[in-house]
Amino acid sequence: MSDSITLQNISNxxxxxxxxxxxxxxxxxxxxTALQLLEAAFDxxxxxxxxxxxxxxxxxxxxxxxxxxxxxxxxDTPEEQLIKVMAAVYRSIQRRTNGGREYLTFAQQYVGPRVGPGARVLQY
Structure with a gap:
């Protein structure tokens, strides 16, 4: 993934x-919870x-x-790229978690939700 800006953008x-x-x-x-959501997406x-x-x-x-x-x-993301990146995120979560929020805390610090100009606000 480190060689592909496209895959990095999907991961972000x-x-x-x-x-x-x-x-x-x-x-x-x-x-x-994040792992369960990714598992459901794989399914x-x-x-x-x-x-x-x-x-x-x-x-x-x-x-x-x-x-x-x-x-x-x-x-427009090809399904195989999406699955590939989700699998990498899934493995990252598994490696970093101790059963709590370790990965999410890390992700919030370095990735976080998209904010700023052009960011889409989530509405449910």
């Missing part, structure tokens, strides 16, 4: 989306599982928000 967008969902959830979001995009079942209704709502934002922010 995905991490920004996770950061925004975290902020919207008033930091009740955990690394585990939908890669494994073509259209019948998603969530044990937690709040996670389902977050997934729907994440999917909507990804469609709007990454509309």
């Amino acid at each position: 967008t995905i991490e920004s989306i996770l950061c925004r969902l975290d902020i919207d959830a008033e930091n009740e979001f955990t690394d585990k 939908t995009l890669h494994f073509k599982n259209s019948e998603m079942s969530f044990t937690d209704p709040a996670t389902k709502i977050l997934f729907e928000k994440m999917s909507q934002i990804m469609e709007q922010d990454l509309p």
Whole structure:
């Protein structure tokens, strides 16, 4: 990924989306939640599982928000690139977490939600 500005931009967008969902959830979001959302995205995009079942209704709502934002922010991104980058983010979260918010704290510090001119404000 380090050789591709395109993949880096996709990664920044995905991490920004996770950061925004975290902020919207008033930091009740955990690394585990981020992993669950990415797993659901893999199920939908890669494994073509259209019948998603969530044990937690709040996670389902977050997934729907994440999917909507990804469609709007990454509309022309080839699916294989999106899956590749999400897998890299997923592995990063797994490596950095101790079961709390370690990865999200890191991401908020260095990526954070998109803010400033041209940034889209999330509306649900």
